C-alpha cells in the first residue's frame with residue numbers, strides 16, 4: 001500500500017514540477033517538491049530491511065515532516081508572505097531529534113510523530129483558515145478538509161497510543177492503525193494538493209476577470225466595462241422611463257506632460273485624475289477609462305442640469321488636484337462634454353456617446369478647461 005501511495009504522490013509531484021518548470025509559480029514548485037519528498041519518504045519508511053532500520057526510521061520520518069514543511073512553504077509563497085522559518089524547520093528538526101532519542105521505542109515514536117505531524121496539519125489548517133478571504137472558493141475548502149483529515153489521523157495516533165488504548169503496534173504490519181494512517185495521510189495529502197492547485201486556478205481566474213474588466217493603470221473600469229455599464233443603465237432607464245447622463249472627460253494638453261516629464265509621470269497623472277473623479281461620484285455612478293486620457297462617467301437617474309453640475313464639480317476638482325511629479329507640483333485641467341436625457345424609445349447608447357463626445361470637442365475648441373452640453377441628434381439614431 002505504501003508503494004501505491006508513493007507512486008501516486010510521485011506522479012502528482014512530477015506533474016506539478018513539470019507544469020511549473022521555468023515559471024514563477026506562486027508556491028507550486030515548493031509544493032511539488034513537498035509531494036516528491038513525501039513520495040520518497042514512504043519507501044524509505046517501509047522498505048526494511050532493504051533500508052537499515054535506524055536509517056529508515058530517522059530518515060523516513062524526517063522526510064515526511066519535511067514534505068509537509070515544503071508544502072507549507074509553498075503555501076506561504078502563494079500568500080506572498082515571508083515564511084515563518086520556525087514553523088518550517090522546527091517540526092523537521094524535532095522529528096529527527098525524537099526519532100533519534102526514541103530509536104528503540106516504537107510506541108514513543110508513534111506518539112511523538114502523531115503529535116508533531118498532527119500539529120503540522122493543524123498549523124497549516126489555521127494559516128489557511130486565517131487567509132480564507134484571499135481565496136474563499138472550493139480550493140480553500142478542499143485544502144482545509146485535507147488539513148482536518150491530517151489533524152484527525154495524526155492526533156488520533158497520538159491519543160490512541162499515548163492513552164494506552166492501543167498497545168501492540170507493529171509499525172510495518174497491516175494493523176488497523178497503520179492502515180488508517182497510510183490511507184488517511186494519502187487522502188489528506190491529495191486533498192491538500194488538489195485544493196492548493198484549485199486555489200491557484202481560482203486566483204488566476206480572478207486575475208483574468210479583473211484584467212478583462214479593469215484598467216490596469218488606473219484601477220477603474222476599462223472601456224469595455226464602462227460601455228457595458230452604460231448599456232445596462234441605459235436599458236434600466238428605458239424600462240423605467242428615467243433620465244441618464246453621460247460625461248466625457250478629456251485631460252487638457254496631456255501630451256505635454258509626457259513630453260516634458262516622461263511617460264511614467266503621465267501615468268501618475270492619469271492615476272491621480274482617475275482617483276479625483278472616482279472619489280467625487282455617488283456610489284451608483286461609474287467611471288471608466290474610455291481611451292488614453294479620456295474618461296467616461298455614467299450618472300444613472302440624473303437629469304441634464306444635474307449632470308452639468310456634477311461635470312462642473314469634477315472640472316474644479318481636477319483643476320485643484322495637485323499632482324506631485326518628482327518634487328514638482330503639477331495641476332492640470334480637463335474639458336468635459338455632457339449629455340443628459342430622459343431615455344425614450346428613440347434614444348440609443350451610440351447617439352448619447354456621439355453627442356457627449358461632440359460636446360467635449362466643442363469644449364476643447366472653445367479654449368479647454370470647461371464644460372459643454374451636448375445635443376442629442378435623433379436623426380442619426
Ligand SMILES: Nc1nc2c(ncn2[C@@H]2O[C@H](COP(=O)(O)OP(=O)(O)OP(=O)(O)O)[C@@H](O)[C@H]2O)c(=O)[nH]1
Nearest residue numbers: 250251252253254255256258263264266267292293
Ligand atoms: N503616460 C501615458 N500617456 C498616454 C497614455 N495613453 C495615451 N497617452 C498619451 O496621451 C497623449 C494624448 O495627446 P493628445 O490626443 O494630443 O491630447 P492632449 O495633448 O491632451 O491635447 P488636448 O486633448 O487637445 O488638450 C498622447 O501623447 C498619448 O501618447 C497612457 O496610458 N499613459
